[in-house]
Each structure stands twice: as structure tokens, then as C-alpha cells.
Amino acid sequence: MVSAKLPFLTTSEIGAPIQGPTATLLYDDWYPALRADKLRPGKLATAMLLDIPLVLGRRRDGCIFAMRDSCPHRGIPLSDGWFDGKRLTCRYHGWEFEPCSGQCALIPSLSSHDRLDATRIYATAYPCEERDGQAWVFIPKPGSGRATESTERRPLPDLAKFGTRYHTACLTADLPCNVDHGIIGLMDPAHGPFVHQAWWWRSRGSIREKTKRFEPIPEGFRMSAHAPSGNSAPYKLLGVYGEPVKTTIDFVLPNRRTETIRCGDKWFSSLTTVTPVTGSTCRIDVVAAWNVFYFVPFVTAIAKFFGAKFVRQDQVTMIQQAEGLRHNPSLMLIDDADKPAKWYFALKQARLDADATGATPKHPMSGPVELHWRS
Numbered sequence: 001m002v003s004a005k006l007p008f009l010t011t012s013e014i015g016a017p018i019q020g021p022t023a024t025l026l027y028d029d030w031y032p033a034l035r036a037d038k039l040r041p042g043k044l045a046t047a048m049l050l051d052i053p054l055v056l057g058r059r060r061d062g063c064i065f066a067m068r069d070s071c072p073h074r075g076i077p078l079s080d081g082w083f084d085g086k087r088l089t090c091r092y093h094g095w096e097f098e099p100c101s102g103q104c105a106l107i108p109s110l111s112s113h114d115r116l117d118a119t120r121i122y123a124t125a126y127p128c129e130e131r132d133g134q135a136w137v138f139i140p141k142p143g144s145g146r147a148t149e150s151t152e153r154r155p156l157p158d159l160a161k162f163g164t165r166y167h168t169a170c171l172t173a174d175l176p177c178n179v180d181h182g183i184i185g186l187m188d189p190a191h192g193p194f195v196h197q198a199w200w201w202r203s204r205g206s207i208r209e210k211t212k213r214f215e216p217i218p219e220g221f222r223m224s225a226h227a228p229s230g231n232s233a234p235y236k237l238l239g240v241y242g243e244p245v246k247t248t249i250d251f252v253l254p255n256r257r258t259e260t261i262r263c264g265d266k267w268f269s270s271l272t273t274v275t276p277v278t279g280s281t282c283r284i285d286v287v288a289a290w291n292v293f294y295f296v297p298f299v300t301a302i303a304k305f306f307g308a309k310f311v312r313q314d315q316v317t318m319i320q321q322a323e324g325l326r327h328n329p330s331l332m333l334i335d336d337a338d339k340p341a342k343w344y345f346a347l348k349q350a351r352l353d354a355d356a357t358g359a360t361p362k363h364p365m366s367g368p369v370e371l372h373w374r375s
């Protein structure tokens with residue numbers, strides 16, 4: 001997977017964290033913490049997910065792990081300690097932990113007079129899996145004790161692939177707004193002609209009326225398979241294959257948008273997630289795979305160049321938006337362009353209610369609907 005240095009603004013360039021309103025966070029689900037190629041045997045990396053500081057690494061046997069970056073003894077960050085590829089040693093009193101389970105293996109200060117069994121002590125370790133080039137971490141509800149059994153967890157998302165030969169790329173950008181604003185920005189159809197104006201994408205004058213069919217799917221909604229907009233240049237390029245182009249876009253809780261474009265045996269697939277870093281900041285990650293233009297030289301570099309410009313346009317807009325949100329304005333959602341955002345909030349509330357009552361989440365859509373907007 002290619003992952004070059006990208007022209008995104010870093011957290012420090014975004015400026016001091018803008019304390020806008022916080023979002024309610026959804027636990028008991030998987031979130032991407034960082035790119036898995038950042039995890040090298042014997043090295044430690046840190047990340048923040050849902051306000052939880054994490055230390056991540058890769059054991060010598062290849063297994064990756066994520067622990068709360070805090071020693072259960074006195075709370076010093078475990079990332080300040082040492083990792084030999086097998087055990088993580090706290091730098092304060094030298095307690096040693098097996099990092100995948102969090103189990104304490106050794107307390108150096110214990111003497112022959114002590115009865116304490118070090119192996120009954122656990123640092124907090126989270127289920128952690130590598131998939132599609134990302135390290136995914138399962139974040140349980142705070143206070144729910146040791147991690148759930150793997151059978152009780154929601155499944156890890158997969159980037160769809162339709163063959164064995166494909167290119168891949170990924171992008172990451174920090175956003176200074178809370179996860180809800182990041183997500184509704186992701187599914188907002190009306191900002192395209194204003195935020196993403198570019199000769200290679202679309203112009204403001206290219207706005208036209210659109211009708212799209214949506215259908216409910218478990219904990220989400222799907223923009224049913226349709227021919228993509230004729231006013232977007234990248235889609236027009238696919239015309240060279242002379243086959244009908246069909247695109248399907250899904251949104252599924254807690255934060256995932258998947259898009260698949262099929263054109264005969266050619267395809268493009270992406271998984272975009274907006275992950276809460278803290279209650280008031282988030283990060284957008286895009287992983288993509290495709291076999292369209294497979295033999296075009298530098299296709300990955302070209303795709304990353306345009307992909308990065310696109311995400312950067314969203315990022316700059318959200319930095320401006322965060323400036324406005326810091327003063328807690330009242331906001332509005334209109335029909336039909338903001339209908340997907342309304343569904344997102346309803347789906348989220350349904351999951352929160354179901355978590356509280358143990359009932360099955362109630363879906364806000366009773367069946368397929370058509371939405372109309374101009375973009």
C-alpha cells in the first residue's frame with residue numbers, strides 16, 4: 001500500500017484544539033487507530049481514540065496490540081517504557097506486561113515474602129486487528145471491564161475487492177470538529193459544487209437536479225446502485241471502457257461510508273471513516289482499492305494526488321466551520337439535501353437507545369425512498 005507524505009494540515013497547523021461542542025460517542029465498535037505500517041516490531045506508537053490515549057505496537061511474531069497508554073500501577077504512559085518485541089516494561093518500577101492480553105508477567109520489587117500474584121493484574125488491552133492496511137481497535141463501553149469475547153463483538157469492516165490484482169492507496173486528515181460534523185460533511189451532497197470546485201471535478205455552474213433512491217440497510221442506508229453524476233469528470237473517464245458504470249454508496253454506523261463503482265470487470269472501491277479522536281475532534285481516513293486504469297503508469301500517484309486535493313478541500317472547509325462552531329450557534333438541517341444527516345442522527349440515537357434498553361435498534365427508514373436535490 002502506498003502512503004506518501006500528503007499536503008494535509010497537521011494538527012499543529014490546524015491550531016489549538018477548537019473546543020466546539022462535543023459529540024456523544026459510540027462505543028462497542030471498531031475504529032481505525034493508525035496505519036498498520038507504522039507498527040514495526042519492537043517499536044511503540046501512540047494514538048488517541050474516543051479520548052482514550054493508546055500505545056500500539058507489533059510483537060516479534062507479527063501480532064499487533066493496543067493498550068491504554070497508562071500503567072495500572074501509577075498511571076505513567078506505558079509508551080515511555082521499553083518494548084523488546086515480546087513484553088512491554090514500564091519505565092517507572094519495571095512491571096512487565098504481555099501487550100496483547102495486558103497481563104502482568106513480572107513485578108520486579110516482589111520479594112520471597114510477598115503473596116501477590118503479578119499475573120492476576122492486567123493493564124487495559126483492547127482487541128486490535130490489522131485489516132486493509134489499518135490497525136483497528138475495538139473500544140468497549142467505559143467501565144465494562146475486561147474485553148468482550150470475540151464472538152460478542154460487531155464485525156470488523158472490510159474494504160470490498162472484486163479480484164486479486166488491484167492498486168491500493170490511503171489518505172488521512174485531522175479535522176478540528178466533532179465526529180458528528182465530520183460524518184454529516186461526509187454524506188452531504190450539496191457542498192460538492194462549492195467546496196470541490198475544480199476543472200477536473202465540477203464547476204459551480206454544473207449544478208443540476210438529481211434524484212437518488214435510498215434504501216435502509218442494517219444500522220445504515222444505501223444510495224442504491226445508479227449511474228454516477230454526468231457532471232463529474234472522473235466518472236466521465238470511465239466512459240472509455242464503453243460499459244455501463246454503476247455506483248453504490250453505503251453509510252453504516254458508527255462512521256463508515258463505502259463506495260463501489262463497477263464498470264464491466266473494472267472496479268473502484270473505497271472505505272471512508274470519520275473517527276472521534278476526542279469528543280470535539282476527529283480524523284478522516286480513506287482506504288481505496290481499484291483495478292480501473294490498472295496499466296496506466298503512475299496511476300496510484302495520480303489517484304493520491306487528486307484524492308488528497310479533494311480531502312484537503314473538505315479539511316479546509318471544516319477548519320473554517322470549526323471557527324464558527326466554537327461559538328455554539330444553533331444550526332438547521334433541511335430536506336432533502338440534509339436528509340442523510342437526519343438519518344445518521346436517528347440511527348445513532350436508535351443505537352444509543354437500544355444499548356440502554358437491550359432492545360433491537362429501531363431503523364428510522366420504513367422502506368426505500370427517493371430524495372431530490374440540486375448539486
Ligand code: FES
Pocket residue numbers: 071072073074075076090091092093094095
Ligand atoms: S508506574 Fe508503572 S510500574 Fe509503577
Ligand SMILES: [Fe+2]
Pocket residue numbers: 185191195196314
Ligand atoms: Fe467533500
